[in-house]
Amino acid sequence: MALPTFIAIITLFLVPAGASAGTKFGFALGTNILASAIVYTAIAVPFGSMLFYATRSTEERSKMGITRAVFGYVIGMVLSIGYIPITNALGGDQRAWVMFATGFAVLAVIGLLAAFFANPERNPDPPSTRNNAIPFLESIGLLFGNRYWVIMLLVMLLANIIYALSSGSGIYYVKWVLGDEDLMALLGAVGLIPVVVGFAAVGPLVKRLGPAKTVRVALLVGIAGSLVRVVFPYELWALLGFGALVTLSTIPIMAVGGVLVNNTVTYGEWKFGKRQVGMANAASSFGAKVGTGIGSASIGWILALGHYDGAAAAQPDSAVTAILLISIGVPLAILIGMYALMRFYDLDDRYGQIVQELQERAESSQSPS
16 A cells, blocks of 8 residues: 555645635545545554564564554654644745655655565464455454454544544633633643653553553543543643543553454454454444544534534533533543443453463364374
């Protein structure tokens, strides 16, 4: 997908300048679908599956997942900070944006090719299953028969709802609840602290507790922080101090969510005798995208129920309540739901024995009769 990635990134910025508004909208919609729904998905699913094929070790998979999350977050932050100054320095016009996109597309191609050539599959499919494709409906049935995969499907869906709510609700909260939209800059700066702490802590915690228990501990921290904010919803100190705990609580699932999903593939192979790496990652990725869509849309739905009017000089109490819901209430409920689900994910305790039994099966099938 390296070449399609290069093309998709550049075409995002090739909107025909002299076209009608409708044509521009159609071009923007089509190129965004191409880049995000098609090309990105075609990269993300096999890229996520490489966690499984690189190693059977949960610790090694966790290190890979953490590294991936850290660099993804850092690069995203660098881009979000730098793209305006860079494009302005290049002239600020469409040509400048195309130049910027081309440079980024080249880096993306280099990164994808480096990832490909540097990562051989050390945990390949058994010879007996390589050409034995599972029918689609049977594959779906096997996934939903894998209780750990179902848990992770729901957890990742809920996690992406929180991510969408967090990224979209802040401006409403500081403007209409705290009364100062300029606080967004302070909020963004302070918000980096739990991210840095979270990524620094998640590795040692995973090594000591395992990925699932690390996620559960973090969710409890987020629940505690949210409860304080429920009691003090109009206080800036509660937002900065205890809102940071909510951000901190989402870092482990961001870092090791893919690890927990791929470990369910090993469980499914042990239980059903069939390995579903691509399908498990694809379906989980689809669930995450659904969560992002629900989270983004729910901001508008809840605000509409509260009779929010963005053009008004002041908001009714119902709109302020709606803002408190999307900023505090709904995320708290989701964190509780995620914790409840993760209580049933006890695969970490069984994983070593499952891997050993799979290895014994493989050795037994290869030994002469």
